[in-house]
Amino acid sequence: MIQHSIKFNQELEGWWCIIANHKVYLPEPSNNIPCGVFADLALPFTPPENVHEIGVFEGTTVYLLQITNDEFKQHEAEFFGFRTVLFDQPEKFEFVARAFQVDLFLTTHQFCGQCGNKMSLIDWELATLCKPCNHRCYPRISPCIIVAIRNKDKILLAQGVHHKPGQMSILAGFVESGETLEQAVHREVFEEVGIKVKNLKYFSSQPWPFPHSLMVGFTAEYDSGELVLCEKEILSADWFTVDSMPNTAPIQSIAGQLIAQTKRMMKLAQ
Ligand SMILES: [Zn+2]
Incomplete structure (x- = not known):
């Protein structure tokens, strides 16, 4: 590249x-x-x-x-x-x-996080190098899972504390250190809404420069549990049919694409 x-x-x-x-x-x-x-x-x-x-x-x-x-x-x-x-x-x-x-x-990344010296740019790959201590840095990319959860002909949508008022979306959250993407999905879903999911399927990914996320999209099916919301992150959440959908994310975002894909599956399950 x-x-x-x-x-x-x-x-x-x-x-x-x-x-x-x-x-x-x-x-x-x-x-x-x-x-x-x-x-x-x-x-x-x-x-x-x-x-x-x-x-x-x-x-x-x-x-x-x-x-x-x-x-x-x-x-x-x-x-x-x-x-x-x-x-x-x-x-x-x-x-x-x-x-x-x-x-x-x-x-x-102008200065070394290890010894504080000035970093120099490596010309054959995108990285900075501290010559005195050999510490090397690459651009930060923060993986973030995003998951559309379906229960037969319904989709789970939530209003997060950071969403625009009146707009609902699917669940998302940052991957933690030492965690697989799949573990992150199960943990985030359980932490945010208290349910278990199954049949995770990779969907696609999207760079999200706010400021350096990489959204990794999955679809999943409801497995068990009742909705119990994490008040710090989720204002409201509920199951919606194709005919009762609120305003959701636009199709240009991976959230919008996951919702569109899940709606097709919901129609088949009707
Ligand atoms: Zn250094």
Whole structure:
């Protein structure tokens, strides 16, 4: 995978991911990720010494271009949250998520966590190295399971404390150290709503740059137990049929895709 730092020049051509404060630059009037030869785009930022190659999208290299906080403040109105990309240009979400995570890694790994010396960037893989003590760091990725639980023709939906009011979703939670993904599903479900599940099936995964999660999706079936909610995390939870569904996550998110898949199974079970 291409992911190294290269010397910047005005003739470089690519998609330019300009990221600051957990937002991405989507300039007027198109609100698109700038794409083209850097010199032709007349972007209002001072070119840095180096840029970072993130990958390739539609045959064109994707670059991360880091800017200063002052530059961000001057152009803040044209910076948008990553959900804007997910909903308006979903095909570009993956590389924007990646650019953000590389930016976050470079910003938060300047010094060694073991001895405090300055870290240097390794040029053949995305990692930083502390030469005095040999400590090496890679970008942080936090696996998080997300699971759609079905009981015949019903799905379990919950309103978490962090959800938008009126919106319900399936259960999710971070994997703990030393735990398998499957153990994390069983533990999270039991902790949050007090039930046991069975027949876990892997569904798919989605990078979720808020700030460095990797959502790993499963479907599962209800096994046993009554709903007992963890008040710290869950405001309400209940079983819903296809005809009684509340507002749920949009289809661009893995939660939305898991719910859509489970609805198909619910209809078959009716
Ligand atoms: Zn060190």
